[in-house]
Amino acid sequence: MSLETTVPEHAVRTGGALSWQPPTARQRQAILSRTQSVTIVGASNNPARPSYFVATYLLSSSRYQVNFVNPRLDELLGQPVYPSLADVPGEIDLVSVFRKHEDLPEVAEDVIKTGARTLWLQLGLWHEPVAERAAEAGLDVVMNRCVKIEHARFAGGLHLAGFNTGVISSRRQGKP
Template identity: 50%
Template sequence: MDADIARILRETRTVAIVGASANRARPVYDVWRYLERASDYELYLVNPTITEVDGTPTYPNLSALPVVPDLVDVFRRQEFLRDVLDDAVRVGAKTLWLQSGLWDPAIARDGEAAGLQVVMDRCLKVEHARLLSVS
């Protein structure tokens, strides 16, 4: 599994962070700031209820992004995973990444059947730091 995740992280160029928040106490904010600092990824924040986070624009959904994201990093409650999966498939994303605490075998099955790589219950920040950081 580590080899697969490391490959995904190396091949990723664009990341959409779904469920972005301007609240600095939320894990999504920390992950975004880490990725800004420690990766070369182009990052896009997605949240239909806010227009920006610290001056960075947010987008209402994946189809509003100016690019097709390679990886969709999901910080949404369980009941919204199906909608995010459908959006990720619709826009042609390559990977659906469900953050720590998110696990749904039906979403994984349907995502993989649609051609997506699916990672569940893992923190993108933690895995990036663990597998790609240079010591």
């Protein structure tokens, strides 16, 4: 990995400091379009957890190579689970993080070490110092957005009115 990094286009340099800016919808779409692999850090085998739902969606509805990281699991949805990012084989493009806020600085450092291109913090996760550190290292950073929702939206599986299930209404359709 080169010591010289490219600052993502949505990061703004003012003076010598880097100011992270959220990527636009077009920039998020470009990130997801170029991504080949997604690694979920904090993957869970509990079907009620958001990481499980995202994992099932990505495995069934995307072209991505999906990897999982959780030191407490060996397998998830028929796939191996790795104890750390350093143990994931091959190149890592996008790291989707489902961890506590206080864990994010350490996770970001691990992501930077892997040479990943994107750090993606899921809904509810926002940490500007982490975003600035990762952007300074050349990573694209997305915060407080669900990779599943964004993928579905750009792939045509999520419409403005909701999921691609037709009309969404609280009224009953027809009388029996």
